[in-house]
Amino acid sequence: MKRNDFLKRLSLLGSGTFLIPAGLLSSCTYTAKIRAGLTTKDIPLLDAIGETIIPSTGGTPGAKATNIGAYMVLMVTDCFKPEDQQIFVDGLNDLDQHCATKYNHSFLDMKATQKLELLEQVQLEANVFGKEQEGNEKSIPHYFNLFKSLTISGYFTSEIGATQARNYLPVPGKFEACIPYQEGDRPWAT
Amino acid sequence: MSSRIHSININTKGIKENTYDAIVIGSGISGGWAAKELCEKGLKTLVLERGRMVEHLKDYPTANMHPWEFQHRGALPQKITEENPIINRCYAYSEATEHFFVKDKEHPYEQTKPFDWIKGYQVGGKSLMWARWTQRWSDLDFEANGKEGIGVDWPIRYKDIAPWYSYVEKFAGISGNKDGLPQIPDGEFLPPMEMNCLEKHVKQVLAKKYNDRHLVISRTANLTTRHKDRGPCQYRSLCNRGCPFGGYFSSNSATLPAAEKTGNYTIRPFSVVHSIIYDEKTQKASGVRVIDTNTKESREYFAKIIFVNGSTMNSTLLLLNSTSSRFPNGFGNDSGELGHNLMDHNYNGGVRGEFEDFTDKYYSGRRPTGTYMPRFRNFGKDKQTSFKRGYAYACGGSRNAGTELSKTVIGNDLKDNLTTLGPWKFSLNGMGECLPYHENKMTLSKDKTDDWGIPLLNIDAEFKENELNMVDDMISSGIDMLEQANFKNIEVIPKNRNFGLNIHEMGTARMGKDPKTSVLNGHNQVWGAKNVFVTDGACMTSSACQNPSLTYMALTARAADYAVNELKKRNL
Numbered sequence: 001m002k003r004n005d006f007l008k009r010l011s012l013l014g015s016g017t018f019l020i021p022a023g024l025l026s027s028c029t030y031t032a033k034i035r036a037g038l039t040t041k042d043i044p045l046l047d048a049i050g051e052t053i054i055p056s057t058g059g060t061p062g063a064k065a066t067n068i069g070a071y072m073v074l075m076v077t078d079c080f081k082p083e084d085q086q087i088f089v090d091g092l093n094d095l096d097q098h099c100a101t102k103y104n105h106s107f108l109d110m111k112a113t114q115k116l117e118l119l120e121q122v123q124l125e126a127n128v129f130g131k132e133q134e135g136n137e138k139s140i141p142h143y144f145n146l147f148k149s150l151t152i153s154g155y156f157t158s159e160i161g162a163t164q165a166r167n168y169l170p171v172p173g174k175f176e177a178c179i180p181y182q183e184g185d186r187p188w189a190t
Numbered sequence: 191m192s193s194r195i196h197s198i199n200i201n202t203k204g205i206k207e208n209t210y211d212a213i214v215i216g217s218g219i220s221g222g223w224a225a226k227e228l229c230e231k232g233l234k235t236l237v238l239e240r241g242r243m244v245e246h247l248k249d250y251p252t253a254n255m256h257p258w259e260f261q262h263r264g265a266l267p268q269k270i271t272e273e274n275p276i277i278n279r280c281y282a283y284s285e286a287t288e289h290f291f292v293k294d295k296e297h298p299y300e301q302t303k304p305f306d307w308i309k310g311y312q313v314g315g316k317s318l319m320w321a322r323w324t325q326r327w328s329d330l331d332f333e334a335n336g337k338e339g340i341g342v343d344w345p346i347r348y349k350d351i352a353p354w355y356s357y358v359e360k361f362a363g364i365s366g367n368k369d370g371l372p373q374i375p376d377g378e379f380l381p382p383m384e385m386n387c388l389e390k391h392v393k394q395v396l397a398k399k400y401n402d403r404h405l406v407i408s409r410t411a412n413l414t415t416r417h418k419d420r421g422p423c424q425y426r427s428l429c430n431r432g433c434p435f436g437g438y439f440s441s442n443s444a445t446l447p448a449a450e451k452t453g454n455y456t457i458r459p460f461s462v463v464h465s466i467i468y469d470e471k472t473q474k475a476s477g478v479r480v481i482d483t484n485t486k487e488s489r490e491y492f493a494k495i496i497f498v499n500g501s502t503m504n505s506t507l508l509l510l511n512s513t514s515s516r517f518p519n520g521f522g523n524d525s526g527e528l529g530h531n532l533m534d535h536n537y538n539g540g541v542r543g544e545f546e547d548f549t550d551k552y553y554s555g556r557r558p559t560g561t562y563m564p565r566f567r568n569f570g571k572d573k574q575t576s577f578k579r580g581y582a583y584a585c586g587g588s589r590n591a592g593t594e595l596s597k598t599v600i601g602n603d604l605k606d607n608l609t610t611l612g613p614w615k616f617s618l619n620g621m622g623e624c625l626p627y628h629e630n631k632m633t634l635s636k637d638k639t640d641d642w643g644i645p646l647l648n649i650d651a652e653f654k655e656n657e658l659n660m661v662d663d664m665i666s667s668g669i670d671m672l673e674q675a676n677f678k679n680i681e682v683i684p685k686n687r688n689f690g691l692n693i694h695e696m697g698t699a700r701m702g703k704d705p706k707t708s709v710l711n712g713h714n715q716v717w718g719a720k721n722v723f724v725t726d727g728a729c730m731t732s733s734a735c736q737n738p739s740l741t742y743m744a745l746t747a748r749a750a751d752y753a754v755n756e757l758k759k760r761n762l
Contacts, residue, residue: 159258187609
């Protein structure tokens with residue numbers, strides 16, 4: 001979106017629109033970032049992506065509280081195959097581009113509702129992408145499913161995820177073969 | 191234990207100082223038993239272990255770690271998995287257990303056909319990481335070769351080993367139920383662990399719909415009560431990290447401390463045995479040549495009897511490498527069978543399904559075992575035309591968090607889904623007997639040696655038509671049972687494990703009745719060198735379909751008893 005278009009649109013909102021400070025105006029013209037690789041600078045963005053995938057809810061913190069961004073950077077760097085690292089990084093660039101063209105904001109600066117809307121859209125793309133690959137001998141992961149699987153594994157193996165979102169018993173001491181389960185009871189963490 | 195470890199940099203001492211009553215090569219599940227039995231019977235015993243010391247409790251660095259305390263939450267870095275493609279295929283290899291596995295580069299081998307060799311070089315060997323399932327064998331197994339004319343007949347029958355099963359079960363501590371099934375005879379059990387409600391349901395349905403499908407709780411070397419100052423099991427199911435409660439049987443927690451208690455026990459880690467020394471005059475072994483794995487220094491140790499318990503592949507490698515003018519083709523290899531008849535189980539057929547009921551039922555605690563369906567093929571009235579012998583199933587019912595929906599949603603919907611229980615699932619994983627084929631073999635590499643100057647192994651083995659046909663039946667019978675029990679979303683579990691990866695490698699120095707066709711006699715004595723006993727997986731004449739470690743333990747205790755009696759009678 002061009003600055004002039006933006007100002008035009010603002011004027012359509014009426015009233016005292018020209019009181020917006022200049023600094024904020026310039027930040028609204030967002031240019032996507034192109035990364036060659038993943039660095040710790042991406043942690044805030046990955047925290048925000050993780051938090052959108054597993055948000056904080058009434059009772060329990062979300063993925064951001066478990067330092068999911070740092071976990072993702074570590075896991076991609078240490079444990080991913082080079083080709084999956086590339087898919088992850090390309091995906092992050094893609095997502096950034098999406099944010100720039102569609103929202104003219106970085107993902108970080110988008111409203112929570114916009115973040116969810118965007119990632120739900122990407123999830124749909126990933127679902128279609130997955131369907132198309134069914135039956136292939138070697139399937140390629142969609143970048144969003146890499147974000148998502150890391151968010152899930154990192155969250156539920158974190159202390160918060162294991163002990164608050166699920167139920168962690170480090171030393172059960174006994175085995176009870178059959179106990180009642182009611183809706184709302186948390187599953188075991190391990 | 192460490193008080194008795196020899197310093198690694200001593201120079202060659204006199205023969206007398208290096209002489210013991212008995213030498214045990216290897217400290218894993220069978221070596222631990224040999225050490226305990228020989229020490230308890232009063233023999234000064236030297237245990238030679240090629241790996242490092244692992245002391246019970248002290249050397250289990252990950253045993254009490256929470257999932258979030260692992261840097262990669264249990265996963266292994268790409269660099270490590272890339273450098274270790276073989277052990278990386280092992281289910282038990284993870285960030286929590288990697289220190290107990292030999293890295294691929296540390297002891298390479300040649301593969302004429304794909305073979306995954308999973309090794310644990312440390313005091314305790316693989317008894318630290320084993321899966322602890324301990325069903326007895328029966329005469330269905332001991333008689334099969336003889337009846338069918340396959341391989342050679344076992345020189346023993348169930349009655350010969352039954353008292354020794356009891357003997358080792360009583361010490362090890364085996365939990366289990368007396369199920370009265372002849373193909374897995376009942377033993378000396380601690381109280382059984384319980385089946386969950388889905389498993390109980392499946393058991394009942396199968397009992398109604400079939401007359402030969404029996405689902406039982408697997409007999410398992412986890413202690414359901416306190417047993418000989420060990421345990422009980424705390425239901426953490428983190429066994430393969432080493433147990434801080436001594437809740438399962440390992441050499442480290444059980445047999446080696448018992449051996450040490452006698453005052454007759456000496457263990458020397460970092461000691462790989464290069465070869466067995468044969469004495470032409472006495473026609474017996476006089477001792478062993480040992481290489482210190484750190485200094486590469488060579489030393490000799492002497493004893494009246496030698497127990498070879500280095501694990502199947504390494505025991506036979508040692509025998510093949512022990513040549514003399516009497517045994518130019520390997521120690522005890524008059525028959526030409528040494529290195530042949532290598533077996534592993536075939537685990538490549540499995541199925542699973544979902545169950546819609548019992549949504550209001552769950553379980554608490556992590557039971558470190560599963561349920562077991564003993565062999566029903568070619569047993570009783572069943573006759574198969576496409577394969578001989580049969581298979582058992584490792585089975586289990588469980589309930590995990592989340593459903594399929596979690597794959598396609600995010601946000602609150604995803605979080606709700608993954609913090610709620612999904613449906614019950616049940617799986618049946620076939621464990622098939624492998625026939626002994628002469629052409630499935632290991633030989634010494636013609637030109638390559640390891641870091642200690644010992645030839646590398648060349649392994650050349652594959653599953654054949656009988657094993658592959660059995661896999662088809664594991665799958666079709668499994669689907670049939672799940673359908674009969676009203677399971678939904680039934681699917682085949684994709685598996686393509688290489689020979690070796692089921693870590694039940696056995697055979698290659700088989701027991702038999704005739705020195706012309708076997709390497710060991712009915713007491714695990716090497717034909718032609720009667721003071722050498724091989725009692726690990728190498729001695730097996732057939733593979734049955736039960737997990738084999740309990741049988742190695744019983745054979746070892748039996749052979750140790752025989753050896754000491756013979757020694758007393760001055761026959762050795």
